[in-house]
Structure formats: structure tokens, C-alpha cells
Amino acid sequence: MKPILVFVEITAGAPRRASLEALGAARATGAETVAVFCGDASAAAACNGAQKAIALGGDSSSPDALASALADAVKNNDCGGFIAAATSAGRDLAPRVAAHLDAVLFSDCTGLEASGDQLTARRPWLAGKVIADLVSSADVFCATTRLNIFTPSEDTGPDSCDAAAITAEPKARVTSLEAKTSARLDVQEAPVVISGGRGLGDKEQFKLLEDLSTAFGNAAVGASRAVVDAGWRPHSEQVGQTGKTVSPQLYFAVGISGAIQHLAGMRTSAVIVAINKDAEAPIFKVADYGIVGDALEILPVLTKAIQAVKAEA
Amino acid sequence: MNIVACVKRVPTTDAEVKVAADGKSLDESGLSYMISFYDELALEEAVRTKETHGGEVTVLTLGPSSGTKEIRECLAKGGDRAEVLADPGWLSRDCRATAKALAAKLKDLGADLAFMGRVATDRDNAAVGPMVATYLGWACVTDAISLEIADGKGSAKRETEQGLETIEFSLPAVITCNKGLNEPRYSNLRGIMAAKKKPFEESPAELVENQASVSALAPPAPRAESRILGTGPDAVPTLIDALRNEAKVL
Numbered sequence: 001m002k003p004i005l006v007f008v009e010i011t012a013g014a015p016r017r018a019s020l021e022a023l024g025a026a027r028a029t030g031a032e033t034v035a036v037f038c039g040d041a042s043a044a045a046a047c048n049g050a051q052k053a054i055a056l057g058g059d060s061s062s063p064d065a066l067a068s069a070l071a072d073a074v075k076n077n078d079c080g081g082f083i084a085a086a087t088s089a090g091r092d093l094a095p096r097v098a099a100h101l102d103a104v105l106f107s108d109c110t111g112l113e114a115s116g117d118q119l120t121a122r123r124p125w126l127a128g129k130v131i132a133d134l135v136s137s138a139d140v141f142c143a144t145t146r147l148n149i150f151t152p153s154e155d156t157g158p159d160s161c162d163a164a165a166i167t168a169e170p171k172a173r174v175t176s177l178e179a180k181t182s183a184r185l186d187v188q189e190a191p192v193v194i195s196g197g198r199g200l201g202d203k204e205q206f207k208l209l210e211d212l213s214t215a216f217g218n219a220a221v222g223a224s225r226a227v228v229d230a231g232w233r234p235h236s237e238q239v240g241q242t243g244k245t246v247s248p249q250l251y252f253a254v255g256i257s258g259a260i261q262h263l264a265g266m267r268t269s270a271v272i273v274a275i276n277k278d279a280e281a282p283i284f285k286v287a288d289y290g291i292v293g294d295a296l297e298i299l300p301v302l303t304k305a306i307q308a309v310k311a312e313a
Numbered sequence: 314m315n316i317v318a319c320v321k322r323v324p325t326t327d328a329e330v331k332v333a334a335d336g337k338s339l340d341e342s343g344l345s346y347m348i349s350f351y352d353e354l355a356l357e358e359a360v361r362t363k364e365t366h367g368g369e370v371t372v373l374t375l376g377p378s379s380g381t382k383e384i385r386e387c388l389a390k391g392g393d394r395a396e397v398l399a400d401p402g403w404l405s406r407d408c409r410a411t412a413k414a415l416a417a418k419l420k421d422l423g424a425d426l427a428f429m430g431r432v433a434t435d436r437d438n439a440a441v442g443p444m445v446a447t448y449l450g451w452a453c454v455t456d457a458i459s460l461e462i463a464d465g466k467g468s469a470k471r472e473t474e475q476g477l478e479t480i481e482f483s484l485p486a487v488i489t490c491n492k493g494l495n496e497p498r499y500s501n502l503r504g505i506m507a508a509k510k511k512p513f514e515e516s517p518a519e520l521v522e523n524q525a526s527v528s529a530l531a532p533p534a535p536r537a538e539s540r541i542l543g544t545g546p547d548a549v550p551t552l553i554d555a556l557r558n559e560a561k562v563l
Binding site (some may be wrong): 010011030063064067087088089091092094095096098101102103104105106107108120123124125126127128129130131132133134135136137138166171173174175176177178179180186188189228233234235236237238242243247249250259260261267268270271272273274279284285287288289291292293294297298300301302305306309 | 322324326327328329330332339351352401407408413434435436437438439440441442443444446447448450451452453454455456458459466468471472473474475476477478479481482483486491492493523524525526527528529530531532533534536537539540541542543544545546549550552554556557560562563
């Protein structure tokens with residue numbers, strides 16, 4: 001099999017977890033894995049799973065110019081695959097890279113299998129109502145990997161790093177980034193997601209979910225479409241078919257009845273806990289564990305219990 | 314300004330979907346369709362851009378042969394004319410072939426701005442917008458939640474995991490639209506009547522072969538049997554025990 005090039009996002013000098021997962025997915029196919037990233041060559045060794053690394057120099061503020069440099073790196077290294085994590089940046093760049101390579105793209109894959117030289121991508125359609133296995137006849141297999149699905153490799157990255165440059169004339173540039181004020185994780189990245197719906201009664205009760213999230217320490221707060229449409233929570237927290245699709249290790253659905261559009265967005269979570277007043281709510285059909293009752297009474301007790309567990313650890 | 318709203322007809326989001334007998338495609342019987350949620354935002358933004366800057370809004374789709382009520386509905390909501398790129402195989406057309414067909418048409422139309430949804434809610438691929446822009450050599454902003462156009466240039470904001478990015482770009486451009494960008498209008502009777510007289514053209518899509526093929530399509534693996542652990546706060550210790558010792562996630 002030809003090598004696979006993986007785009008690695010660097011934050012604070014180190015690869016993002018999502019990129020390490022993408023590297024792990026590429027490495028698991030058995031192909032030689034080439035990490036490519038923007039910035040300083042010193043990040044190469046932390047690109048676990050990569051046998052080769054390329055640091056891109058130059059201005060990385062233009063997605064179109066960066067995509068062009070990534071496509072060149074695929075060609076110059078005779079790669080048969082291009083993979084990025086399905087982050088904001090990865091989902092923005094990968095289709096552009098695929099078009100430069102005149103290749104089809106499989107976004108947000110939940111599986112990647114190699115059989116001989118043939119790669120098969122597994123990905124949800126209709127937000128997970130059906131699961132498709134797909135093959136590509138393109139010269140370069142292009143995919144993005146869903147977060148929290150693939151396992152990073154334990155092999156450390158290469159000692160050396162090649163250099164290449166971003167040189168294309170930019171058509172668009174990121175001119176500023178207003179950093180998030182809250183330190184809370186994004187729903188797609190967090191290992192624990194605690195989502196609330198209409199059943200919480202009003203906007204103020206989301207404080208109870210935030211408290212539970214704080215007790216976990218590695219959790220994000222999510223929301224159903226109903227509460228986002230009602231203006232209680234921002235769209236960036238919406239889980240479901242017209243929001244984000246999440247796959248945390250642990251998902252709490254609190255006061256969410258479980259409309260099919262919501263189930264579509266969280267069904268691939270490893271463990272699902274539902275808390276709802278209505279014992280007949282459809283959410284209890286997909287949940288592993290359910291508690292019937294008033295979330296406003298249950299949440300403070302649950303938060304205390306989680307605090308106790310975390311204090312022991 | 315020559316503005317195009319690219320829209321896609323997709324199964325309704327409340328649809329239960331089934332796999333066809335071939336094990337590789339969707340069972341279309343009983344499916345009803347809608348314009349993809351985010352494409353409604355694209356249409357709205359196209360119409361608002363026209364209202365501010367003047368020009369014309371073309372509603373462009375690659376889909377089944379003409380006359381579909383969903384495309385007429387887009388004209389009722391402010392599109393000036395519709396162009397259907399007819400593709401009998403539209404349901405299985407891959408992102409590359411779709412992007413090439415749309416790019417060819419956008420070039421023909423001499424578009425300045427093309428709006429699309431952030432993602433179509435059927436394949437969830439979020440690829441066509443940036444692919445079209447790349448094939449055309451245009452600027453592209455994905456997942457826009459705000460947009461300003463002035464003097465042949467634009468500025469847009471998008472949310473990322475790190476925060477809010479501002480992107481400045483030149484025209485022509487493709488903008489993919491995220492929730493928050495606008496609130497789509499409803500059609501009214503006047504719009505519906507006017508839509509009947511608006512130009513509605515159909516031509517065969519310029520298609521390349523699909524590169525993607527489905528080797529299997531299946532319903533998601535069933536989840537393990539659910540267990541109701543109890544009622545009210547008293548059930549919390551049982552839950553903690555289950556999460557810790559059974560699910561091993563604590």
C-alpha cells in the first residue's frame with residue numbers, strides 16, 4: 001500500500017488529540033503514515049504513529065493556500081491516502097484537498113479497514129440512521145475521521161522532519177480568532193457529554209448540567225434542538241441531525257424525550273444514560289441506563305456522587 | 314450581483330429509513346423529501362444579499378427531473394429563477410461528481426456568490442461547497458454564522474473548537490451556511506403565486522462517473538438492552554455502581 005498523509009493540527013506546540021486519533025486510524029491500516037503540520041519541526045516526535053513528518057512553513061492563515069500545500073505534499077510523497085480529523089479545520093480543508101487531487105471524500109468516518117490495497121470507509125448517513133461501507137476508485141483515498149472513535153498509536157513520531165512551504169496565493173484568510181472565554185470542551189471532543197432538553201423546564205436549570213459537567217472535569221454541556229431553537233443555549237452545543245454528531249464515552253440525556261433527529265446525533269456514544277420524567281420517552285429505548293424522575297431533584301445528588309468518585313481518584 | 318443558492322432535496326429529518334433489498338441503497342418507498350435544513354439558510358442568505366446589493370438569485374439544484382415542489386417553494390421564498398441539473402442517479406451521486414456538475418454550471422452562470430448549506434442532511438458529507446470552490450479557483454468560507462459583502466470583498470465569521478474566526482475573502486466565493494447566520498422566512502401566498510411565473514429551466518447535469526461506491530448499507534448495530542435503574546434521586550447510587558463496575562466509564 002502507498003503511504004497515507006495525515007494532516008495534524010498543532011495547538012500549544014503539541015498535536016491535538018483528534019489528530020492523534022487520525023494518525024492512529026492511518027497507522028492501523030498498515031500503510032506508512034506521514035504526518036504533515038504547520039509550524040515548527042519540533043512537533044514531529046509527538047506525532048505518534050507517523051514514520052515520517054513534514055513541517056509546512058509560511059503563512060497558514062489561508063485555508064485555500066494551506067489545502068493547496070497539503071495536496072502538493074500528497075503528490076510529492078506519492079501518497080495513496082489523505083486523512084484529517086473531522087474537526088472544524090479538518091472538515092474545511094479535506095474537501096479542498098480532495099478536489100485538488102480530483103478525488104471523492106468520505107467525511108466523518110467511524111471505521112477504516114484495509115483489505116490488501118483496498119481501503120473501506122465506514123460512515124453514517126442520515127446522521128446515523130443507516131451506516132454505509134464505501135470504497136473509492138480515486139487515485140488518492142481521502143477521508144476525515146470522527147472524533148473519539150479511533151485510538152492513537154503508542155509508537156512515537158519520527159526523529160527527523162522534512163520541510164515544505166505554503167506558497168499559493170490566498171483567496172481567503174483568517175484575520176482574527178476570538179478565543180473561547182469558557183474553558184469547557186467542545187461537545188464533539190469531550191469524553192463525557194451532558195445534554196439537556198425541554199424537560200429541564202427553563203434556561204436557568206442548565207446550571208445543574210454545568211455543575212455536573214464541572215464535577216466530571218472532562219465534560220461538555222450539550223443541548224437538544226428544542227432548547228437551542230428556544231434560545232436557551234447556543235447552536236454550537238446542539239446535538240442531533242441539524243447540530244453536531246457526538247460519540248463520547250459517556251452521554252447523559254437529561255429531560256430529552258429522544259426525537260429521532262436527536263438520537264441520530266448521539267447513538268454512537270459508548271454508554272448512554274437517560275434521565276426523564278416520562279418512563280415511556282423514546283430516549284429510554286437507546287439508553288443503557290435510565291432513571292425515571294425529576295431531573296431537578298436527581299441532578300444535584302448525581303453531581304455530589306460524581307464529586308465523591310472524583311475525590312477518591 | 315449574480316447570486317446562486319445551491320440546494321439539495323433530501324429525505325425529511327423525521328423519516329425512518331430502511332435499506333433496500335440489494336443491501337446497498339436506501340429503500341425509497343414511503344420517503345418524503347424536503348430542502349436540506351442548512352440549504353434553507355443558504356437560500357435566505359442569497360435573497361438577503363440580493364435585497365441589500367441588488368441582482369438576481371438563481372436556485373440551483375442537482376436532482377430529479379423538473380417540477381419538484383421543493384424547488385418551486387424556493388422561488389416562493391425569494392429565488393428569481395430555478396435551474397435543475399437533471400440527474401436520474403441523483404440519490405447516489407458522489408460529492409466529486411456533484412461538485413463538478415455544480416462548478417460547471419456556476420461558471421456558465423457567471424456567478425459572483427454561491428451559497429450552500431453547511432452540510433446536506435442525507436449524506437452528511439459537508440464536502441460539495443469547498444470542492445466546488447476549489448474546482449473553480451474561488452474563495453470559500455465554510456460554516457458561516459455571519460457575513461458582510463462590500464466592494465467585491467467579503468468578511469465572514471465561523472465557529473471553531475478554539476473560538477470565533479473572522480475570515481476575509483475576495484469574490485467570487487462559495488459560502489456554506491450554518492445555523493445562526495439568519496432565520497429563514499416562510500413563503501406567503503403572494504410568493505407562491507409569483508413563483509408560478511418565474512423561469513424554471515432544466516438541463517441534463519454534466520456528469521463524470523462516481524468514484525465512490527457503496528459496498529454495504531445497514532441499519533446501525535442495535536444497542537444493548539436498556540435498563541431502568543429506578544426512580545428519583547434514590548437510583549443515583551445504583552447508577553454510579555453500574556457506570557463504575559459494569560460500564561467501567563468512571
